[in-house]
Amino acid sequence: MSAAAAGAARVGLELTGDQKALRAAVRRLCESFDQEYWRQLDAGREYPQAFVNALTEGGYLAALIPAAYGGAGLGLAEASLILEEINRSGGNAAACHAQMYIMGTLLRHGNDAQKQRYLPGIASGRLRLQAFGVTEPSAGSDTTSITTTAVRDGSRYIVNGQKCWTSRMQHSDLMLLLARTSPLSDDPKQKTFGLSAFLVDLHQARPGTIDVRPIRTMMNHETNEVFIHDLDVPLDSLIGEEGLGFRYILDGMNAERILIAAECIGDGRFFTERAVAYSRERVVFGRPIGQNQGVQFPIAHAHAALEAADLVRRQAAELFDAGKACGAEANMAKLLASEASWQAANAAMDAHGGYGFAEEYDIERKFRETRLYITAPVANNLVLSYVGEHILGMPRSF
Ligand SMILES: Cc1cc2nc3c(=O)[nH]c(=O)nc-3n(C[C@H](O)[C@H](O)[C@H](O)COP(=O)(O)OP(=O)(O)OC[C@H]3O[C@@H](n4cnc5c(N)ncnc54)[C@H](O)[C@@H]3O)c2cc1C
Structure with missing residues (x-):
């Protein structure tokens, strides 16, 4: 992907130096767990314990826990970068993403004794x-x-x-x-x-x-x-x-939706990067397949959808970190990002032709993984119903 394509939408949304360093550190960690690692775990439906251990030791899963309890005291903007980077690398953050955010209910609504009792252990990874x-x-x-x-x-x-x-x-x-x-x-x-x-x-x-x-x-x-x-x-x-309890849990769901959106953006980047690389290299009818607009346009379209979803996800994270209402943005980020990653998954699958179905190309694995987010943690129809009723003021459907 050209620098212009990767950087164009970043105007006014540049990552800070610390955020760039965080992303680079997560990228390095992910490089030690190559695609073969994820492929084998996928084949055996095994838990990625070594990867989760490495993330825990690096303190990444304690990103959102305040420093007073032994966490990194970072915001959702940073936490979401961590998960995005994992999925962009070809990994799957779903194995451990909840260790980051479930504790939010305890942090925001638990009493002092509960927080003192559990949060330090959750921050260190001793308690999952x-x-x-x-x-x-x-x-x-x-x-x-x-x-x-x-x-x-x-x-x-x-x-x-x-x-x-x-x-x-x-x-x-x-x-x-x-x-x-x-x-x-x-x-x-x-x-x-x-x-x-x-x-x-x-x-x-x-x-x-x-x-x-x-x-x-x-x-x-x-x-x-x-x-x-x-x-x-x-x-x-x-x-x-x-x-x-329902109110407490709802309150934590905005964080969950923003983090899931970030994972979808990561998945989407994985797909577009792979699709671009493959369509440049693969020569059929005497020219790279990426020269055909039928191959190029779906990838370009998915890239545009990812960029748009990314903006909403960043806005949602910024509002969350500022302690402002972000239900609309968090829900829309999850909706748009899950659709964009699925669009990118299909574009990558099509660009790879038959090879998209072969395990060794990793497209089919990520294709299966990213599909989940249209349905869970909340089905997109329910998000649309939230948008219709709570944002647009339309009649309640149920
Ligand atoms: C792999 C996986 C992991 C999960 N992990 C967890 C977890 O850790 N903890 C947890 O609590 N849950 C978890 N879930 C559950 C997940 O949150 C639910 O699957 C999801 O919320 C949808 O609920 P459902 O499956 O019962 O679908 P249903 O509610 O039965 O919906 C089925 C379909 O009907 C549509 N639908 C339903 N009602 C309406 C309506 N009023 N208007 C329009 N469309 C409607 C939905 O959009 C959906 O497409 C997980 C699910 C999966 C698949």
Whole structure:
């Protein structure tokens, strides 16, 4: 890619010197984990433990934890650069991205004792808080309909229910769990009340109370069904006030959406860089295939979509770091970036012809990985419904 193409949209959005240094350091770290590393893990659906260890040791996963608790005290602008760079290198940040942001609920809504108890361990990597138990089979995108209950019984809560798609559960010490502590109200305005957030120490669970069943997915993603039966949760595991958990979790979702957008931008860059390189080299009918506009234009189009999505993602991160409302920008960044990376994935697949399907070119692996973000952590239809209702003031659809 020419310098003009890579730099044109950066006018007024130049990275600071520290941000450039951060990106370069992450790039160097990623270079030690080549494509063969990711290919083999993908084939065996194995967890990238060595990579996650290296990121942890470098302090990258503690980017958002304040220095007072042993973290790097950086903003979302920097955290998102880290994840973007991992995906741009051909890696997959989904294996550990949640270690960066799930703790935000604890940081913003936990009490001092909880923060002192857990945040230093999360910052050092001794404690892995990267399981987020929200989605349930019967509720799907309609989170307020979840039926997992936490019933108070003296000095504890007793939790029963089922979660699905709980990722990284087998590589976590702690899980942030959303459960119902009072029944769903008939009043639509009260629908979000009655859900509570708990920080569950998975090592304290009595045997038989948590049953984890892996779900094999089309890409390498450690995700699970989780069956919870009479799980004792101490009262001091409750984050913030009982009944307000949905609000606390929503608050953390803006960070999640911005970070996912950054990963999509990283994926998209991977695809366009690979597609450009290949279409320059591959000669058919006596000329490089990239000379054909039928090959060139989809890649150029994807590049333009990525640049646009990147601007919204940067704006969202800037607002988040300034403590300003960023729901609109965070949601739109996730929508646009996931669409742009998927557009880039298809352009790269087409440019590679049959070789796009061969494992050794890495396109098919990244193609499978990036597709996830149209659906999760929130389906793009739900983002569009947020934009329609909350930004444009259109009638509520559900
Ligand atoms: C690999 C993977 C990892 C995941 N990790 C986690 C995790 O760690 N923790 C967690 O809690 N969850 C996780 N999820 C769950 C994820 O957040 C959900 O899959 C996602 O929110 C969509 O919910 P659903 O699958 O139940 O789809 P559904 O809600 O059943 O939706 C199915 C389809 O219908 C559409 N739809 C539904 N309602 C409407 C509507 N009103 N208007 C228009 N369209 C609609 C959706 O857009 C979607 O296309 C993960 C999912 C996957 C696939």
